[in-house]
Amino acid sequence: MSASTRRSVIKGTGSALPRTRVSNADLAKRVDTTDEWIVERTGIKFRHIAEDDETTSSLAIEAADKAMKAAGISGADIDLIIVATATPDQTFPATATIVQDALGSNGCVAFDVAAVCSGFLYALSVADSMIRVGSVQNALVIGAETFSRILDWEDRGTCVLFGDGAGAIVLAAEQGENGILATRLHADGAHNQLLYVDGGAGTTGTVGKLRMKGREVFRHAVVNLSSVLKEVLDEAGESIDNVDWVVPHQANARILDATAKKLNLAPEKVIKTVDMHANTSAASVPLALDTAVRDGRIKAGDLLVLEAMGGGFTWGASVIRY
Numbered sequence: 001m002s003a004s005t006r007r008s009v010i011k012g013t014g015s016a017l018p019r020t021r022v023s024n025a026d027l028a029k030r031v032d033t034t035d036e037w038i039v040e041r042t043g044i045k046f047r048h049i050a051e052d053d054e055t056t057s058s059l060a061i062e063a064a065d066k067a068m069k070a071a072g073i074s075g076a077d078i079d080l081i082i083v084a085t086a087t088p089d090q091t092f093p094a095t096a097t098i099v100q101d102a103l104g105s106n107g108c109v110a111f112d113v114a115a116v117c118s119g120f121l122y123a124l125s126v127a128d129s130m131i132r133v134g135s136v137q138n139a140l141v142i143g144a145e146t147f148s149r150i151l152d153w154e155d156r157g158t159c160v161l162f163g164d165g166a167g168a169i170v171l172a173a174e175q176g177e178n179g180i181l182a183t184r185l186h187a188d189g190a191h192n193q194l195l196y197v198d199g200g201a202g203t204t205g206t207v208g209k210l211r212m213k214g215r216e217v218f219r220h221a222v223v224n225l226s227s228v229l230k231e232v233l234d235e236a237g238e239s240i241d242n243v244d245w246v247v248p249h250q251a252n253a254r255i256l257d258a259t260a261k262k263l264n265l266a267p268e269k270v271i272k273t274v275d276m277h278a279n280t281s282a283a284s285v286p287l288a289l290d291t292a293v294r295d296g297r298i299k300a301g302d303l304l305v306l307e308a309m310g311g312g313f314t315w316g317a318s319v320i321r322y
């Protein structure tokens, strides 16, 4: 690839978590579960749950603000804001417009993307395309969720698995070897009833609650994630041995371990935050990315693979030279 290729480079990352952290033991006081079951089946120890004054947009704004500070730019420099979320503040307007107004980026392009847990990968791909064709110089790509508001707190099979949070990155157009090298996205609507919400603005007129056939989702996740990882690495012309870090969607530690095993990938190359954040849907990949950037594991020049799979089903992966 020529050094003059226009690419989308990550210039800053940020994240935000609600104030209240809830342990498995705290949950066991509300539903029929145990710390032992949750840790053994999922690897989750804690999740953060939004209080009444914390919303998807407030978390998104905090994460975006930190990412912009890390990138050394201000709201006026942003040309595009995409918020990946399945839990927008309201059915409309797009949460991205609320974020835009708070950041002082008024006038730029702003919209939401709905691809549930893969939303951040979908948003990343759209932003990358707009940057590469030259219509955007600086983009904010945000994953933000308050899944606690769509959980059925009587259903122990789902309510223990999810948490709230947000992660954000600033992407900027640069010429060179760094940046997003390849992205692959997929969806298969034949499985849209394995993980869904039983309500909606256009059907019941209510928000609904999350429903999941966990065991079937698990099986599909391992197959789809390992195949899209191979596909995207092929497209980037890279081998799995050259990858420094895989930054996966954080649904279940067993899915991360099984996928790494299927790909012959050393488990210590996989960034794991599921123990501290649980499954934060579209926020989980940028939250994990920001965690590993700020604790010094991910360094300039590292080869990263971001990947996710979620309701729809939707899934995708991206290869990035950081």
Ligand code: UT7
Binding pocket: 032, 033, 034, 037, 038, 041, 042, 117, 156, 157, 158, 160, 161, 195, 213, 214, 215, 216, 217, 218, 221, 251, 252, 255, 279, 281, 309, 310, 311
């Ligand atoms: O983000 C989108 C992608 N989402 C995912 O990737 C989630 C994928 N699925 C999973 O992570 C796992 O399937 C779960 C963690 C959801 C469930 O683990 P599992 O090993 O597949 O358990 P299971 O659903 O087959 O349930 C096993 C047992 C059942 O009891 P019986 O029928 O064997 O007596 C459940 O009733 O565990 C029971 N169980 C619980 N027990 C204690 C289910 N939830 C709980 C709970 N505490 N919270």
